[in-house]
Amino acid sequence: MxxxxxxxxxxxxxxxxxxxxxxxxxxxxxxxxPASAAVPGLVRISATSPGSSDDFRSVTATCPAGKVLVGTGYEITGGTGEVVVDDFTPNGGPATAPTAVTVGAYEADPTTANWTVTAYAVCADPLAGLVRISAASSTDSNDFHSATAACPTGKVMTGAGFELTGVTGEAVVDDFRPNGSIASAPTAVTVGAYEADTFVGNWTATAYAICANPVPGLIRVTATSALDSADFRNVTATCPNGSLLTGAGFEVNGATGEAVVDDFSPNGGAATAPTSVISGAYEEDAFAGNWDLRSYAICADR
Known part of the structure; x- marks a missing residue:
C-alpha cells in the first residue's frame, strides 16, 4: 500500500x-x-580558635549564605581531658532557623599546654519548619543538673546543643542524648551535667534542640565503646548505607563527672556530606571504676 x-x-x-x-x-x-535528598545540600563547615595556653577560648562555625544549621560538633585539640566544653550553642530561636554554632571551652584544671577548640556546623539547604528550641534546668548549687528540650508536636530533631551557665569549667556534660531509635525519629535531647570538682555557686544546664518538619528516613543510630577503666576511649557511630548524618549526641556511663568528652566530630567537609560521628573521652582525674562511651548518629535518607 x-x-x-x-x-x-x-x-x-x-x-x-x-x-x-x-x-x-x-x-x-x-x-x-533522581529522587530529591531528604536533607539537600548537606555539608560540614569547621572553624578553629587560635592555639594558646589561655584559660578560655571560643569559636563560631557559620553556615554558608543560603544554608541553615541542622547539626553540630566540636573538638578540643591538645587539652587531653583538662579542658571542658561549657557552651555548645546553636543560634536561632523558636521562630528562627539557626545558621551557626558557638563552642566555648574552659580549662578544668590549670594547664600550660597550648590547645584549640574547633566548632563544626552541619549545614543544609533550608528545611521546612526549622527552628531552635531550648529548655533549662533549675538554677542552684546541686552537684547534678539535667534538662530536656523537646521539639514542638509534629516536628523531628535533626541536631542539638547545650550550655552551662555559672559554673565556668567546673562542670562536665555527661549526657547529651537524643531520643529515637534505629526505627524512629528523634524528637528531643536530654543534657545532664555533673560538677567535676566541688563547686559552691549556683549554675544551670540548658538543652537546645534543632527541630524541623518531618524528614524522610530520620533515625538515631547508637555505637558503644568497651566497658573498662582505661583513661581514654573513642567510638564511631555510622549512618546506614543510603543515609547521611544531620546531627549527633553522646553519653558517658559510669564515670559520673570524671570523664570529659574531648572530641565530638562529624566527618565530611565543606563539599562533602557527613555520614558518621566519632566521640572521644578522657578521664578528667584518675578514676578506678569501669565506664563506657556511647556515640549517637542522627541520620536521614540520602
Whole structure:
C-alpha cells in the first residue's frame, strides 16, 4: 500500500491516534529522574580558635549564605581531658532557623599546654519548619543538673546543643542524648551535667534542640565503646548505607563527672556530606571504676 493510499485509508483521525501512541511510548520508556535528598545540600563547615595556653577560648562555625544549621560538633585539640566544653550553642530561636554554632571551652584544671577548640556546623539547604528550641534546668548549687528540650508536636530533631551557665569549667556534660531509635525519629535531647570538682555557686544546664518538619528516613543510630577503666576511649557511630548524618549526641556511663568528652566530630567537609560521628573521652582525674562511651548518629535518607 502506498503512503497516499494509507493516508486515505486511515484519515486524519488515524494519523492523530498514531501520534498520541508514539508520545505515550516515549513517556513509558523515559528513565526516571533522581529522587530529591531528604536533607539537600548537606555539608560540614569547621572553624578553629587560635592555639594558646589561655584559660578560655571560643569559636563560631557559620553556615554558608543560603544554608541553615541542622547539626553540630566540636573538638578540643591538645587539652587531653583538662579542658571542658561549657557552651555548645546553636543560634536561632523558636521562630528562627539557626545558621551557626558557638563552642566555648574552659580549662578544668590549670594547664600550660597550648590547645584549640574547633566548632563544626552541619549545614543544609533550608528545611521546612526549622527552628531552635531550648529548655533549662533549675538554677542552684546541686552537684547534678539535667534538662530536656523537646521539639514542638509534629516536628523531628535533626541536631542539638547545650550550655552551662555559672559554673565556668567546673562542670562536665555527661549526657547529651537524643531520643529515637534505629526505627524512629528523634524528637528531643536530654543534657545532664555533673560538677567535676566541688563547686559552691549556683549554675544551670540548658538543652537546645534543632527541630524541623518531618524528614524522610530520620533515625538515631547508637555505637558503644568497651566497658573498662582505661583513661581514654573513642567510638564511631555510622549512618546506614543510603543515609547521611544531620546531627549527633553522646553519653558517658559510669564515670559520673570524671570523664570529659574531648572530641565530638562529624566527618565530611565543606563539599562533602557527613555520614558518621566519632566521640572521644578522657578521664578528667584518675578514676578506678569501669565506664563506657556511647556515640549517637542522627541520620536521614540520602
Amino acid at each position: 502506498s503512503d497516499q493510499r494509507a493516508f486515505r485509508c486511515f484519515g486524519t483521525r488515524g494519523l492523530a491516534l498514531a501520534l498520541v501512541l508514539g508520545v505515550a511510548a516515549a513517556i513509558v520508556v523515559a528513565p526516571a529522574g
